[in-house]
Amino acid sequence: MQRIYLDRIAAAPLCPEALEAMLPFLRESYANPQSLHRDGQVVLEAVETAREGVARLIGAEASEIVFTASGSEANNLAVKGLALASRVKGTHLVVSAVEHPSVLNAARALEKLGFSTTVVPVDGQGRIDPDAVAKALTPKTILASVMLANSEVGTIEPVAEIAALCRARGVLVHTDAVAAAGSIPVDVAALGVDALSLAGAPFYGPKGAAALWLRKGTRVLPLVDGGVQEGGRRAGTENVAGLAGFGRAAEIARERLDARAARESALRDRLIDGVLGAFDRVVLTGPRAPRLPYHASFCVEFVEGEALLLSLDMKGIAVSSGSACSSKSLKASHVLLAMGLDHALAQGSLVFSLLEGTTAEEIDSVIAAFGPIIDRLRKMSPTYTEFLKEKRS
């Protein structure tokens, strides 16, 4: 059976160009980029080329890029590193309720060190209100962290507005752009932030290669102390092959950004229109616009998300769910709950995230497969039976 992979928010395939860029550093070019000999210098050049590629994708300078091993690490370095470096100025942080766990839990970890956090709520579309962020600022606030786009519901946040309000109050702003960078235009100057996290995997780079962009002159306390790598901001021998692939994927993403986004958003709309048009009591989570071009997410009433996920999987379709039962921790998605979704409805969460190679035929077969799956699970759902009974009476 031909598989249809619509789980880009979990992992995307490596593009051939990135793979090619990686191979020399898994084979003959094994030297340490910090070595002064010729072998090392060749490898260092590759790391710096990658740094330039990543910097260009977000309109930054190469020297402002700190490579990390994951988006989570970049978020941790931003939240903890910026807060700890600014501790003398204050100990208060502001984050949104829909941030990635690597931001929320980093803030929570800082609370044990004497920091306090204000979590700003979102509206029913998952959107952060810039005024709510401004209201949360205190004289002790040193950092606000708000994501650029949400991977669970596709919402694109008004980061530039938030950053302007925060910077006017002398508060540093970090944005987690892991779900956004490489898929929508990201320009650090236009956003007006001080720090930005991105990872290569969502735009067809390898896993294990990510970066934190830090505005020139921004002080950060390293999470990993050691040698001089990454300008002393992140010690440890570089993941050269990964970085080479990350850099190349960033170059390709920059070249094809508009073409990819146009294609993906057309297919996304085909999927959203198809699903909402064909099935009753299925809601789109997050807004129609502005929305990540590759992202369509729904909640199906009266059924549970893991059961939907498994049923689609049996039909060869790979997706994600934010339901409690599909998570190892058995917790419902904090994003859906923050949006005010009813707990029962949040259980029916399903996220389709499209790839560059996704076709209209694939989208149509997903919609065709989805109907019988919803019907089958609803037929065995006591809450649906109850709903039908109430409807009749």
Next chain:
Amino acid sequence: MIYSDKVMDHFANPRNVGTIPDADGVGQVGNPVCGDMMAFYIKVKDDKLADIKFQTFGCGAAIAVSSMVSEMALGKSLAEAMAITNEKVAEELGGLPKNKMHCSNLGADALHKAIEDFERKSVPGAAAAPSAAPDSGHDDHDEECACPYCEGPVEGLDDVCACRHCEIDLVECPSCGNYTNKADAACVSCGAKVAG
């Protein structure tokens, strides 16, 4: 795969799905807020389970467990059906992932509740006794000290409660009084903010 072939078979082809309008006993456990809800309907003839039907809102494990429980109990005597344990159900399914073991509790519990409902109704003059018929409300928390995730027993007192099945620490929600995961920011039952 996170699930055994047997679990996937029962999930894909669940046995005995449905309702029995004139059931002799009905048992319902869980609620959609917790993620799983099961309703069992039974017909009893000569002290044996002549028919069993179920409906389940829940994950793959929850559906497979309901199906397996119905298969294990069908045709058995009431005493035999009452002896079906959570462990036996999980064993028959070729095992369940650790974090899904609570689903097997729900299946056996729902069946046992249906049998208890039948026994209550069959006592002469007990017609006015409260029925365990399904309702759509979230009021299944009347049993004190039940874990909101698996309905299992909660160990400990006050702010040091824990559910051994789910391996989570529980706190009482200041808003609704039900137990909720200590690590969560919001109460699982009412959504109120739980001070961490």
